[in-house]
Amino acid sequence: MKNSLLTIALLSGLSTATASTAIAEDLLIGGTLSLTGVQAPLDEPGFRGAQVAVKYLNDNGGLLGRQVVFSNIDGKSDPVTVGNAAVQLFDRGAELMVAPCDFDFGGPAGREAQSSGIVGISTCASDPLYSSWSLGDKQFTLSMWNTTMGATAAEYAYNEREWKTAYVVTDQFIAYTKSLSKYFVEHFDAIGGEILLEDTYTNGDNDFSAQISRLQALGQKPDVIFISSYGTDVGVIVRALREIGIDSPVIGGDAYDDPALHENLGETFGNDIYFVTHTWMGPEAGPEMPTFLQLYEEMYGVEPDTSFVATGWDTIMLMAKAVEIAGTTDGTAVAAALEENTFELLTGSLGYSDAASGHAPDKAAMLVELKGGQPVPLGWRLPANPPAP
Amino acid sequence: MTELIQFVIDVLALGGAYALMALGLVIVYGILKLVNFAYGELIMVAGYTLFLMDGTGLPWLVMAAVAVLMSIFFGVATDYVAFRPVRAKSVTAVLITSFAFSTILQNAALLFISPRARNIPLPDVFSTTVTIGGAVTPLRNLLTIAATIVMLTLFTWLMRRSILGIAMRAAATNFTMARMLGVPANLIISSAFAISGLLAGVVSLFWLGRIGSVVPGIGLEPLLVAFIATVIGGMRSVPGAVLGGFLLALIDTSLNHILPQDLLKFRDAFTFSFVILILLWKPDGLIKGPASGQRT
Incomplete structure (x- = not known):
């Protein structure tokens, strides 16, 4: 034995x-x-x-x-x-x-x-x-929970930066990617923002062309783009958007907290990107x-x-x-x-x-900005009234 | 009009990549009547070669050439490691050895490099855009289309005009007969794997160019795409594989465009329904290849 x-x-x-x-x-x-x-x-x-x-x-x-x-x-x-x-x-x-x-x-x-x-x-x-x-x-x-993560992103966008209109991309990969978008949309809507378009992406597709056509067909540039995806696909989507000149700020969740992604986007594409994550590795x-x-x-x-x-x-x-x-x-x-x-x-x-x-966690979120491919902390945030799960 | 141009470019760029992937799979299948399940890993190998050469200061084209050579090398290695020792004995054994080789390569990348994504160097030209008839598109898409045309032309010439190509076609039609007429079997098979590696290597540059990074599991999607495309087009037909690749891209991109949001999340279900319909209509695939003899 x-x-x-x-x-x-x-x-x-x-x-x-x-x-x-x-x-x-x-x-x-x-x-x-x-x-x-x-x-x-x-x-x-x-x-x-x-x-x-x-x-x-x-x-x-x-x-x-x-x-x-x-x-x-x-x-x-x-x-x-x-x-x-x-x-x-x-x-x-x-x-x-x-x-x-x-x-x-x-x-x-x-x-x-x-x-x-x-x-x-x-x-x-x-x-x-x-x-x-x-x-x-x-x-x-x-x-x-994603209730906090999504609401933090929404409040930063609407309250702090006064971005009034949003375009939302949801990767249909797992519960995390789906619910993060859901709570962002719910809260952004609740505090007065307008969702111009919600679109769907399939993880692993590596093809974002149809979504871009739909975004361009709007005829209106969104103030902010919320992307809830996973793994290397976050990079694929951001690249696809930036490559053809869509330069609206991008915001997302803790899946962005990956140095490989920051390096992938680099100085060229790694700008005006914000994400909500767990903490900051610094004093x-x-x-x-x-x-x-x-x-x-x-x-x-x-x-x-x-x-x-x-x-x-x-x-x-x-x-x-x-x-x-x-x-x-x-x-x-x-x-x-x-x-x-x-x-x-x-x-x-x-x-x-x-x-x-x-067992709902009562916890604050850390907001980080990506500047020239380098993450910069923006501080702790706690949304006032996050949506109910 | 702008939208139509955009759509056509998107389909051709994606379809070109899919067609090359499918072609690389079918060239081996045509001769051996066996699917090389380690095919996707050739794309992974090319990706990690690019990653490892990042920072060496070499011009990107040199790095790309080395990546393609590595892909060819591993293509031939697949033959020597997974196919040659067992191919005469049992189909089941080759199935398992090709899966095993795929797993070994993936795990080697996991162990010796990292389970996490690694970034690959890309030329600046990949991220520049051009405007055609009002449609803004990354130059990479046009390069993919151009590379597809070049590769297909080269491939067609090779298969129709060169001795090697004629021997390969003979082997694909009736391997035993071809051997009796003096076609060297091992050389033909190794050449097929080398061409398979070349196609995988070239397509990897454009496929990875969309992603910008490489992970150990990167080969699964291309393998799946190639497999489905060859099934649609006809497992034994080379033009069928190309047609299948473009058709799959057309189905995927069209569904991405026309499906309402609520249904878009089930896109793969629609794609596969189409595949089933095509197969019900043409069980051998769209283009029937040469009537072929037994597996050899």
């Missing part, structure tokens, strides 16, 4: 740096973050951040007097693989679960965690489907950030290049704080600790509503 456990651990450990066989006294935190596939730009930085947090906890005496072991099995951006990986981790005695970003990929890990009676937290799932309503009373997401974000940046650099030798590294650190630290308050890793007790307290994190202050109201 021990041998087979060891074999499983070794096999699955191929994809992780911190995997080890769980010894009884160690506290095993399971992770199913996707290190490959379309989710990798969001999950892989989170994985790195989580490792920094685990080292920090262990250097400071562990959690509840036990050493923390974080073992991640690559979810491969595939919901079925994520679910299977979660089951495997619970078999190995995982007491907490770090779920991947977004409902489509993180949901299976959340459901497995719920059925094992333990707390699962997604590093950056922002669709309101990632809630206690759909996953169960022990499941949380570290991210703000502007808050007092805790410099400490994290230092720890991160000690571990990896380079500065973090996206705020998604902070979501990994925050997820582990949030778990640690809640477990310390609860005094145990028991699911019910940790969930109660998460519901009843407010936590100060790198990604801002975070509190949850109770399970009956969905």
Whole structure:
């Protein structure tokens, strides 16, 4: 039995740096973050951040007097693989679960965690489907919901920049891309803006010509373009628009927080682009950030290049704080600790509503501008009255 | 009128890319009667070659040429690694080895480069626009059309006039007979893979030019497109593959234009319904290739 456990651990450990066989006294935190596939730009930085947090906890005496072991099995951006990986981790005695970003990929890990009676937290799932309503009373997401993300974009556009008319592109890829547009449109409309045109894009098409024809047929230049897409397709759409001279400002969500995208757009196309994300990797974000940046650099030798590294650190630290308050890793007790307290994190202050109201996160968003291909922080924003999920 | 010009350019540019993708797949299928599932990875290889050469200071055309050469090299490597050792033994084995080769290449990119998108150098000319009859279009689209014409002409000349082409056509029609008449089998097959790699390499420049970056899974979409286009056009017919490519682009672009927003999200369902209708009407594809013998 021990041998087979060891074999499983070794096999699955191929994809992780911190995997080890769980010894009884160690506290095993399971992770199913996707290190490959379309989710990798969001999950892989989170994985790195989580490792920094685990080292920090262990250097400071562990959690509840036990050493923390974080073992991640690559979810491969595939919901079925994520679910299977979660089951495997619970078999190995995982007491907490770090779920991947977004409902489509993180949901299976959340459901497995719920059925094992333990707390699962997604590093950056922002669709309101990632809630206690759909996953169960022990499941949380570290991210703000898309209600906040969409409303922040709408308020920045309409209130701060007085962009009155918007053109909205929705990638039909996953729940995240669809609901982000939905809440932007709802809120932009509610605060007085006008949506000129809503259009649809299919992820992977790499062809935006029909949409451009429709936009040009409007005969009116929108004040702002809201694009909710995913992966390299964000770059495809922005390029297609900019190439033919449509220079309206572009605004979007945390999928833009990817250095590869910024480099892709470069000095030529990477201008007048704004996005709502989790935090900023610099002292502007808050007092805790410099400490994290230092720890991160000690571990990896380079500065973090996206705020998604902070979501990994925050997820582990949030778990640690809640477990310390609860005094145990028991699911019910940790969930109660998460519901009843407010936590100060790198990604801002975070509190949850109770399970009956969905574990809605109460959280601010960071607004970033892309200038000449370089991101520049514009500061924290909290929309006054975000739409209901 | 402007809109029509725009539409025609869009369809021709997308269709040209699709046609070249399909042609690269059908050239191997025609001879071996086997689909090369590692075909999409040739586009990935060309993309990563461009990425790795970024910053070397070489002129873009040189980098592009090296990328195409790498694609040809890996095309031939597909033959040597995945096809040649098992092709005489079992179809199932070749299916699996070509999938395996595809997976190995993808995972090599994952492990040695990154699972995240990597940017590739693009010439400035790709992002300049031109105005034709009032329609503003990226020059890249016109270059794609031009490259398609050049490649198709070259390909037609090769297949009709050169000894290699005639031998390949003979092999595609009846491989055993061709061999008996002294056509060297291995050379013909390797040449087919090399041409397949050349087409993939050329199309990758324009396909990746739309995206600006390369990810390990980039080959899936071109493989799918090529496969569907060849099925529509006729699996054994070279003109069929080209026709299929343009037709698929026409269907996709038209649907993008005419479907109402509520239905646009189901566009792929409409596309495939069309494909099914075409196949019900012409089960062998639009253009029937040469009556061919058994798989060899």
